[in-house]
Amino acid sequence: MLAIVYTSAADAASLLERFAAGRLTGLDEGNIVQHDETLLLVTGVGKVKATLYTERLLQQFDVNHLLHVGMTTALDDAIEVGTLVAANAVLEGDRISLTAPSYPQMPLSTPDDLPTGRLVTHDHAADGDAENGYWQRLADMSDTTGYAVAYVAAQHGVSCHVVKAVTGRLGADPDDFQETLSAARDALADFVLQTVTTRTE
Numbered sequence: 001m002l003a004i005v006y007t008s009a010a011d012a013a014s015l016l017e018r019f020a021a022g023r024l025t026g027l028d029e030g031n032i033v034q035h036d037e038t039l040l041l042v043t044g045v046g047k048v049k050a051t052l053y054t055e056r057l058l059q060q061f062d063v064n065h066l067l068h069v070g071m072t073t074a075l076d077d078a079i080e081v082g083t084l085v086a087a088n089a090v091l092e093g094d095r096i097s098l099t100a101p102s103y104p105q106m107p108l109s110t111p112d113d114l115p116t117g118r119l120v121t122h123d124h125a126a127d128g129d130a131e132n133g134y135w136q137r138l139a140d141m142s143d144t145t146g147y148a149v150a151y152v153a154a155q156h157g158v159s160c161h162v163v164k165a166v167t168g169r170l171g172a173d174p175d176d177f178q179e180t181l182s183a184a185r186d187a188l189a190d191f192v193l194q195t196v197t198t199r200t201e
Helices: 009-022 047-060 129-138 146-155 177-200
Strands: 002-006 032-035 038-042 065-074 084-092 105-107 116-121 141-143 159-169
Touching: 002 009, 002 047, 002 177, 009 038, 009 065, 009 177, 032 047, 038 047, 047 146, 065 146, 065 177, 084 146, 084 177, 105 146, 116 146, 141 159, 146 159, 159 177
Parallel strands: 002 038, 002 065, 065 159, 084 116, 116 141
Antiparallel strands: 032 038, 065 141, 084 105, 084 159
16 A cells, blocks of 8 residues: 655645545544555654654555655755755754764655755754754755654655655745745645556556
């Protein structure tokens, strides 16, 4: 089975309007809905929720591929706002308070035809320019769920792709943020639908 794991229900809304003839309902945080051989899950924001709900999903269903999608903030100025980026590596990023932090990281395979970058996942907000610059040296984009979902998938031996839509840059959201966000959600829906179609042909 294919599992599509979203970070938020709002991010998934564009997909639900077009998937399964719009018949799927009840895709709220923590809920799993199924259509044929495709599962949909919303984890909610944060590594704890992402870990718990992804673990429950993989314990309950025989998933052979997991696609995690959601929004991201670009740390690299070369990444264009509005684009989809596949994570070729994920880092766990909540250890900056340690004297000599070491960040666990995992390489990931990526879908064809998407730009790639390193994703750092953390729950805490960046604290000033020094920390911002630190993350920019380590990663290309950041989120709150990617590492957790990929880690759980790896523990279960499940193939995992992480694809994120860039909605802004570190410390500077675009003036037309809501428009950008809506377009990003539509682009993710297009990508997910293409993935589902390819895997079921």
